[in-house]
Amino acid sequence: MASGTAMDQKTPPAEAARLNSAGMQALRAQSFAEAERLFVEAVGHDSAASALWRNVAAARRAQGNDAGELQALEAAISVDRVDFMAWLRKAELHQRRLEEAEALEAWQAVLQLAAQAGELPPAVGDALSVGRAFVENAMARIASAVESELQPFQLTMDETEKRRSGAFVDLALGRRRTYFNQCEGLYYPFLPADEFFDRRHFTWMPEVEAATADIREEFLALHADPGDTLRPYVRMDSGIPDNKWSPLDHSLDWGACFLWEYGKPNLPVLDRCPKTAAALASLPSAHIPGRSPSAFFSLLKPRTRIPPHTGVTNTRAIIHLPLIVPVDCGFRVGGETREWCEGEAFAFDDTIEHEAWNNSDELRVVLIFDVWNPHLTAAEHDLITRYYNAADATGLNPAN
Structure with a gap:
């Protein structure tokens, strides 16, 4: 049979939508294994839809399949690096499994995405509060360990070393941002950007x-x-628009x-x-x-x-x-x-x-x-x- 016939063409995404709808009905009926089967089949018809991968993850989460849930969430994120809900579920999964380093990385990504989002539903806001508390606690623990190690050493440093190393630690711990020269006139290259x-x-x-x-x-x-x-x-000269x-x-x-x-x-x-x-x-x-x-x-x-x-x-x-x-x-x-x-x-x-x-x-x-x-x-x-x-x-x- 020649290529390009109707039988060779990919099944249209409409089939993925039908299977996804059936999967959602099974999920609501708590038929979790059936829901997973339907969602996986839907993904087979439209693997570029991150929402379908998230539904697979939800069905696996309901069955206590942590490894399968993680695989599906990572597939969703590989399709869409800014899939907020996939990152959120991934952070919750790692935190639930006491995988603290992975949870910290995921929660930080979630909070970054949330800062760029508009108004979020109350349930998501509650989840973010949990994430913020986790990140704050984790960073405080890292900071305590780092400061205990470095403070005695920093006492031996001169003024320049103390200031630069202090900025380095604060930047690494997310306690400050980096600022650069912004000259309205002459910029002289390669001078240190000292504050x-x-x-x-x-x-x-x-x-x-x-x-x-x-x-x-x-x-x-x-x-x-x-x-x-x-x-x-x-x-200011007359006619300049209102500004800071x-x-x-x-x-x-x-x-x-x-x-x-x-x-x-x-x-x-x-x-x-x-x-x-x-x-x-x-x-x-x-x-x-x-x-x-x-x-x-x-x-x-x-x-x-x-x-x-x-x-x-x-x-x-x-x-x-x-x-x-x-x-x-x-x-x-x-x-x-x-x-x-x-x-x-x-x-x-x-x-x-x-x-x-x-x-x-x-x-x-x-x-x-x-x-x-x-x-x-x-x-x-x-x-x-x-x-x-x-x-x-x-x-x-x-x-x-």
């Missing part, structure tokens, strides 16, 4: 910290009579008094803050006309939040010297959150997502300024400066 830079890079930092009281006193005098030196930090900055636009909820702004000295403020000006003059700042350095008193009013955002270039490090810090203020860069402590400076890469908040009823004030990224060499400082000088001289280079 907070280690203090050892900034040997001058203790000298700046020692001047905290003088800097605070100069700020308070300036703030008592700021004139036009205090302005909103966020000033709109609540702060032209608002002194986040105010700034600039000593230097994009490489230009603000002499009225510098003249009124000579000790602050002297401290800034001693720093390894980039001096690129129209671009850097910048230095300002940052004023965050009570109950104000600066939304997550990223900066212009990773060629710099941003320094915070906290001057006035009420309780319940905080600062996050990437996966690490810190509290400001008056007189204790820190450095971070602002091209990694960061945000700040003042949940108190008092004003928070920080002196913010930028210096060269400590991972750049002196030759690279010179090269970057020459690049901007040459590019800007054309009159074509963007301002950022």
Whole structure:
């Protein structure tokens, strides 16, 4: 007989649907072996239907056939890697059989899929609650074992090793995510994507910290009579659509008094803050006309939040010297959150997502300024400066 005749053609999926319907009737009648037979026959007509494989698994589960159920669920998942219910039943099966490693892997997949799904039925929600509790317990046990092993060893590490290894452990345990540089302007390749830079890079930092009281006193005098030196930090051009900055636009909820702004000295403020000006003059700042350095008193009013955002270039490090810090203020860069402590400076890469908040009823004030990224060499400082000088001289280079 020639190929391609009706007898050679595959039985249409309609037969699979008929057999599946009969299997469902048998399942409801608790004729589990018959239901399995019908579902298996249905799969023979439409093996690419993951739902049919799940029905086979259900019939085998009702008969206590764990191995057969697992085979059917894995077949469903091989057909459709995002079959939520197949993953859910697989997780429950492994948990029921006390196969904890396999259950953890399956439950993690279930929870990932659930996060992308819409509203789920109450019964599924109850199952997810069981899964979340299992995952939390399992990860807590892993964390306890890891921390018991590593904590004594980490005590021998230097600042860089402790910070990096701590991030590694948190990432491996699912306690944090990885953040990358997102530059609005110049990106310099191959620099470490540090969130907070280690203090050892900034040997001058203790000298700046020692001047905290003088800097605070100069700020308070300036703030008592700021004139036009205090302005909103966020000033969007007219016509820009509403965005995350709109609540702060032209608002002194986040105010700034600039000593230097994009490489230009603000002499009225510098003249009124000579000790602050002297401290800034001693720093390894980039001096690129129209671009850097910048230095300002940052004023965050009570109950104000600066939304997550990223900066212009990773060629710099941003320094915070906290001057006035009420309780319940905080600062996050990437996966690490810190509290400001008056007189204790820190450095971070602002091209990694960061945000700040003042949940108190008092004003928070920080002196913010930028210096060269400590991972750049002196030759690279010179090269970057020459690049901007040459590019800007054309009159074509963007301002950022």
